Amino acid sequence: MTGRAVVTGVGHYLPERIVPNSEFEATLDTSDEWIRARSGIERRHFAAEGETTSQLAANAARAALADAGLDPDDIDAIVVATSTADLTFPSAATMVQSALGMTRGFAFDVQAVCAGFVYALSNANALIVSGQADRVLVIGAETFSRIMDWTDRSTCVLFGDGAGALVLEKQDGAGTAQDRGILSVDLNSDGRYKDLLYVxxxxxxxxxxxxxxxxxxxxRHAVEKLAKTAESALDKAGLGSADVDWIVPHQANIRIIQGTAKKMGLPMDKVVVTVQDHGNTSAASIPLALSVGKARGQIKQGDLVVTEAIGGGLAWGAVVLRW
Structure with missing residues (x-):
């Protein structure tokens, strides 16, 4: 038997404030049509004054725990992917641990910008497979509205705030590609491209x-690298594009999503798309999309899911899992 990290719960949280594209027209030389045409984004959510990343993360965590039918003290570890933690230290993950009333286990943050959730899944999978944890809460949470230059129309209209969470639980598998759980991971980075996306x-x-x-x-880098990392992860699992039920990509830009799917030879009706409603929520975008995809009835138990993301660093990667 092979130990697998299986998704047993999923949830998300979005701040109450919804910001349509039209709201930017009063302060920027832009329009709803311009933003939609270049990004596919129609609206996004912004955190309220005083609403922090760890608060968004804790709300998403509660939803995932409820979906899994678990209490906080059933969890062994919390891994939070974020680039916008509340404080320099301590970690947002320990703040989530406290907010949940979790009095055992351990918690830490992972920072790989938009690729953060893929990196966090990889870390959580390693904890489970190595026997260091049986249940891990994996969260992506961001308040990118806090680091926007509101005079730069090329960036400030693209990003939003939110959080998504998964519960991963150790279960026995046969060691084949038909097992439920994480089947393979592919991670990459290249610091030579630091100046393409940074704060x-x-x-x-x-x-x-x-x-x-x-x-x-x-x-240019995104389409090429995302398709390649997804194909590499599938190859590691002994699978190919024809086996994929759903791509759940980082939700940055509809043209990147379409270009990656085309390069992989997959139709858009196999892609979970939420960018129109959330904008780019960085490390939160994949778990948000997984949660929404399940709620819509798209992602079902037994489906083969590929998640892939690229962000500042540049850092990129993919995870293949069976739901």
Missing amino acids: DGGVSTHTTGHLRMQGNQVF
Whole structure:
């Protein structure tokens, strides 16, 4: 028998404030039509004043625990993927642990920007497969609205806030590609491309900073690298594109999503798309899309799901799992 990290619960949380594209027209040289045409985004959610990333994460975690029928103290570990933690330290994950009233186990953050949730899934899978944990709560949560330059129409209209969470539980499998759970992971990074997507500030530079992006260059790298990492992860699992039931990609831009699906030879009706409603929520986008995809009745038990993401670093990767 082979130990597998199986999804047993999923949930998400979005802030109450919904910001349609039209809201930007009063302060920027932009329009709803311009934003939709270039990104596919129609609206996004922004956190309220004083509403933090860890609060969004805790709400998503509660939803995932309820879906799994578990209590917080049934969890051995919490892994939070975020680039917008409440404080420099301690980790957002320990704040979630406290908010849930969880008095056992351990918690830590993973930072790989938009690829963060893929990296967090990989870490959680390793904890389970190695026997260090039996149940891990994996969360992606962001408040990117806090790092936007509201004068830069090329970036500030693209991002939103939110959180999504999965419960992963150790279950025995036969060691084949038909097992439920995480079947393979492919992770990559290349620091030479740091200047394509970054925040121009941080603790050691004594500045807060704003998000900066060379959109055309990021787009070019994204389609190529996302298709390649997804295919590599499928190959590691002994599977191919024809076996895929759903791609659940990082929700950054509809043209990147379409381009990646085309490069993989898969139709868009096999892709879970939420970018129109959430914008780019960075590390939160994949778990948000998984939760919404399940709620819509798209993702069902036994389906083969491929998640893939790319973000600042550049960092990118993919996870193949059977739901």
